[in-house]
Amino acid sequence: MSAETALPGRAPRRRGGLTGLLAAAAPAVAGLLPVLVTLVFVGLPVVLAVLYTLGYTGGLNQPESQLATHQIVAQHGLTLGAWQHIFGEPGFLENLWTTAWVTVAATVALVVVAWAIALYIRFATGFGKRIVSSLFVVPIFVPGVISSYALVTFWQNHGRLAGILYALGLHTVSLPGGTNVSVVLGLVWTNIPFGVLLIAAGLQSVPQPYVDAARDASASWFMIVRTVLFPLAKLPTLVVVTFIAVGTLGTYTIPEIMGPTSPQMLGVNMANAYTSYGQPQDAEIMAVLVFLMAIVFSVMYVRANTAEVRRLERR
Amino acid sequence: MTTTTAESETLSGPPAGSLFGESAPRRRAEVVARRALRFAGRNAGIVLLGLFILAPLATLAIGAFAETWFYPSALPSQWSLSWWGQVLTTQGLSRSIELSIMFAVVSTLVSAVLCLPAAYAFGRRRFRGKTAMMMTIFAVNAFPKIGLYIALASLLYAANLMGTFAGVVVVQSLTTIVTMTWIPAGSFAAVPKPLEEAARDTGASSWRVFRTVTLPLARPGILVAVILSFLSCMDEAQGTLLVGVPNYVTMPVQMYTLIDSFPGPATAVFSVLLTLPSVVLLLVARRYLFDGTLAAGYQLR
Numbered sequence: 001m002s003a004e005t006a007l008p009g010r011a012p013r014r015r016g017g018l019t020g021l022l023a024a025a026a027p028a029v030a031g032l033l034p035v036l037v038t039l040v041f042v043g044l045p046v047v048l049a050v051l052y053t054l055g056y057t058g059g060l061n062q063p064e065s066q067l068a069t070h071q072i073v074a075q076h077g078l079t080l081g082a083w084q085h086i087f088g089e090p091g092f093l094e095n096l097w098t099t100a101w102v103t104v105a106a107t108v109a110l111v112v113v114a115w116a117i118a119l120y121i122r123f124a125t126g127f128g129k130r131i132v133s134s135l136f137v138v139p140i141f142v143p144g145v146i147s148s149y150a151l152v153t154f155w156q157n158h159g160r161l162a163g164i165l166y167a168l169g170l171h172t173v174s175l176p177g178g179t180n181v182s183v184v185l186g187l188v189w190t191n192i193p194f195g196v197l198l199i200a201a202g203l204q205s206v207p208q209p210y211v212d213a214a215r216d217a218s219a220s221w222f223m224i225v226r227t228v229l230f231p232l233a234k235l236p237t238l239v240v241v242t243f244i245a246v247g248t249l250g251t252y253t254i255p256e257i258m259g260p261t262s263p264q265m266l267g268v269n270m271a272n273a274y275t276s277y278g279q280p281q282d283a284e285i286m287a288v289l290v291f292l293m294a295i296v297f298s299v300m301y302v303r304a305n306t307a308e309v310r311r312l313e314r315r
Numbered sequence: 316m317t318t319t320t321a322e323s324e325t326l327s328g329p330p331a332g333s334l335f336g337e338s339a340p341r342r343r344a345e346v347v348a349r350r351a352l353r354f355a356g357r358n359a360g361i362v363l364l365g366l367f368i369l370a371p372l373a374t375l376a377i378g379a380f381a382e383t384w385f386y387p388s389a390l391p392s393q394w395s396l397s398w399w400g401q402v403l404t405t406q407g408l409s410r411s412i413e414l415s416i417m418f419a420v421v422s423t424l425v426s427a428v429l430c431l432p433a434a435y436a437f438g439r440r441r442f443r444g445k446t447a448m449m450m451t452i453f454a455v456n457a458f459p460k461i462g463l464y465i466a467l468a469s470l471l472y473a474a475n476l477m478g479t480f481a482g483v484v485v486v487q488s489l490t491t492i493v494t495m496t497w498i499p500a501g502s503f504a505a506v507p508k509p510l511e512e513a514a515r516d517t518g519a520s521s522w523r524v525f526r527t528v529t530l531p532l533a534r535p536g537i538l539v540a541v542i543l544s545f546l547s548c549m550d551e552a553q554g555t556l557l558v559g560v561p562n563y564v565t566m567p568v569q570m571y572t573l574i575d576s577f578p579g580p581a582t583a584v585f586s587v588l589l590t591l592p593s594v595v596l597l598l599v600a601r602r603y604l605f606d607g608t609l610a611a612g613y614q615l616r
Binding site for chain 2: 033035037038039043046067116132136141142143144146150151153161162163167189246250256257271274284286291294295306
């Protein structure tokens with residue numbers, strides 16, 4: 001304090017009384033605003049949805065349950081009847097399985113492609129680096145509905161690519177457009193910018209001396225990636241995995257436009273059940289199912305992030 | 316053959332005394348072309364990546380200038396601009412353009428008012444429960460979108476908000492909460508404390524420090540968040556389809572109908588129109604998007 005008083009103007013302004021209290025509480029209050037919005041528009045609906053799937057149609061669930069052409073209502077307490085019913089529906093298990101494998105395939109494919117591009121950007125110089133750096137961001141510029149449409153017209157049988165191949169003399173090539181493989185293609189295409197941006201940022205933050213030191217120790221390029229770059233870019237990779245997996249589980253547009261009608265991903269299935277078939281309870285069950293699948297990834301992300309925060313705080 | 320000519324020209328060099336003479340740009344163009352060819356030969360991977368990303372967009376854009384284009388022609392059999400006039404004068408379509416912009420502006424504003432003060436608090440202050448609060452907000456992104464909208468619908472029915480303007484604003488601004496909080500929080504956190512202290516030492520008030528030091532330094536992050544939020548609202552097709560239809564049909568929602576029931580070239584024209592705002596806005600933010608501002612927003616500080 002004495003050093004501070006010696007320098008005029010150095011003393012920090014401290015407000016006492018009510019204003020001081022308000023100033024101290026202000027950040028927490030400001031932070032609470034989006035938190036409350038989240039609790040009301042995410043937390044509450046999720047609780048309501050879970051209760052509805054267990055047969056509770058009272059309270060805030062009542063207006064929605066009145067739309068249902070078919071639902072299972074608990075007479076007293078809760079029931080698993082609706083869950084038993086939906087697992088017995090033809091095609092449902094197939095849709096569930098499709099959702100799972102498309103999610104895993106899209107996430108793995110994206111991480112591999114994004115790492116390859118990010119590594120190229122990290123180590124390449126000149127012309128190639130400039131081209132790839134402007135290439136990978138292109139999908140950001142295109143709205144999801146548009147890119148899905150562009151991709152499906154390109155990849156489908158008798159589509160644009162088939163036309164080009166035909167002109168080149170290839171008349172009978174089978175293309176993936178309209179299948180769930182093309183849904184994976186669409187997801188990779190759409191997510192390349194996000195994946196590369198995050199992983200490339202992680203790779204840029206690896207200090208060059210680390211890489212040089214490994215090289216001096218005559219480590220191979222693969223060794224450098226595995227032992228120096230990968231551990232330091234683990235967090236961004238995990239962020240990418242989480243966001244892509246959760247995003248895929250919750251996507252409607254890409255499978256709706258690019259995918260087949262059967263088997264279809266749960267995102268499309270639940271939207272149809274809700275809006276077309278008048279089965280909000282089935283839709284809510286599918287919603288809860290994708291929530292459960294997403295939790296696996298989100299927990300991973302939160303744990304990695306809090307570990308990182310702790311590491312930074314210890315420093 | 317071309318290579319040898321170009322090389323001999325390079326060797327002979329420009330006439331003495333005109334180092335920046337007329338032949339320089341032409342020679343540079345040749346050098347670039349030569350380099351590009353050699354590059355393509357050596358970098359099949361990059362060429363494939365380019366085709367994978369650009370070819371579908373290119374064929375879609377070409378389709379907007381076609382009268383008809385059917386398999387197996389590799390290019391339109393007849394060119395025409397007639398679909399542009401048709402799309403622009405179809406009543407429902409121009410209305411959907413208006414609606415999209417209106418919703419995007421309102422939802423982004425709502426989100427900014429709710430989230431930016433919080434972003435400042437998260438980035439700049441220490442207080443109890445900060446991490447827990449940020450994690451709660453992250454829950455918006457932790458739930459798969461379409462599932463969340465389905466769950467949200469029951470609440471919107473209960474509140475009589477299904478099919479209303481406010482209902483669509485809720486859905487659209489909800490999807491931007493994480494972007495609008497986490498990315499600016501990252502930028503606020505990155506403002507060096509000593510700069511603020513220096514300003515305070517010269518006698519500036521807290522508000523003045525915020526306005527003249529903190530805010531300008533955090534502006535890239537805020538700009539990125541606002542632009543990304545605006546675009547995500549403009550492009551939002553899943554929740555708006557569920558909540559807004561049939562009263563509010565925005566451009567992306569309109570696309571579903573177009574794909575099913577309009578001729579290909581008309582859909583292509585509409586696609587080009589719908590892509591334009593994204594291209595313009597992202598070019599504005601380009602500098603900040605790729606300097607790590609975005610990446611920093613997904614990590615806690």
